[in-house]
Amino acid sequence: MASPSENAPQASPLLKSLALCLNVRPFSKTSQMVTWLTLEHGRVTTPVKGAQRPKSAFIGRYDVGYTCELVFYSRERDGVHHIRECTPILLREGLRASWRAAEAAAYACDLTLRTAQPGMANPELFRILSNLLDTLPACAPHEATLALLWFESNLLQAVGLGPDFSPCPRCAPSPRGLFSVEEGRFVCDHRPSRLRTPPTLTLHDDIPVLYRRFLDHPLTETLAEARAADRRDDLGRPEPFPGVFGLRRFLGVFLSAHLDLPPGPRRTTLDLLIG
Numbered sequence: 001m002a003s004p005s006e007n008a009p010q011a012s013p014l015l016k017s018l019a020l021c022l023n024v025r026p027f028s029k030t031s032q033m034v035t036w037l038t039l040e041h042g043r044v045t046t047p048v049k050g051a052q053r054p055k056s057a058f059i060g061r062y063d064v065g066y067t068c069e070l071v072f073y074s075r076e077r078d079g080v081h082h083i084r085e086c087t088p089i090l091l092r093e094g095l096r097a098s099w100r101a102a103e104a105a106a107y108a109c110d111l112t113l114r115t116a117q118p119g120m121a122n123p124e125l126f127r128i129l130s131n132l133l134d135t136l137p138a139c140a141p142h143e144a145t146l147a148l149l150w151f152e153s154n155l156l157q158a159v160g161l162g163p164d165f166s167p168c169p170r171c172a173p174s175p176r177g178l179f180s181v182e183e184g185r186f187v188c189d190h191r192p193s194r195l196r197t198p199p200t201l202t203l204h205d206d207i208p209v210l211y212r213r214f215l216d217h218p219l220t221e222t223l224a225e226a227r228a229a230d231r232r233d234d235l236g237r238p239e240p241f242p243g244v245f246g247l248r249r250f251l252g253v254f255l256s257a258h259l260d261l262p263p264g265p266r267r268t269t270l271d272l273l274i275g
């Protein structure tokens, strides 16, 4: 391992935080660039020089889905910090034993990477991603999708981008409403859109109900309820709660509009998990 003086600027105080490993990518022949969600400092990126050399002190000490104790230098350049130490705390080997769990974890970590801000702690985001990663290995095939919908709903809320599903107090209650995706709320004659041609979706009210249910119930409880429900949709597919397919579609549109995401990776992941 390179000595600290060789690796990092002088007089840069060290920071220590629990960190979830979100992404590992090659960087030069033997080095890696690792992106983390730290509990106390938000998103952090650290190059690990010589990571792939057999004698590297960092070999086997991080991988996507690990929780580690990360020690890094506070000084950053272009959002990149020098790493000092990394101690794996929770390896979550189960994520690597099932391709479904691995695929779902990689998608959730990538979504977090695109959402979390550098230097901004978001303990709630850290908590929900930890919950998901802890839970995925034990999920049955169709439950991985449900777990991801739970995670996406809670992620939107954790980063303050959650949709406003409150109904118009002046409209008669209706099972369907017109929802403005960009404004993130229902629109009607009383509360018209401010956009000239708003992209709108007609939402059945089981979608907001399911979204709120995900926010109000921990993941393990949600999955236990889903197992107990043993419900199927008209086509015989497992649909533990009404609105699962609708919420899946809604979140796809909403996430790509608000997080500036390409729709491809999400669709691929969800299709793989179901198939």
Ligand SMILES: [Zn+2]
Pocket: 168, 169, 170, 171, 188, 189, 190, 191
């Ligand atoms: Zn109204």
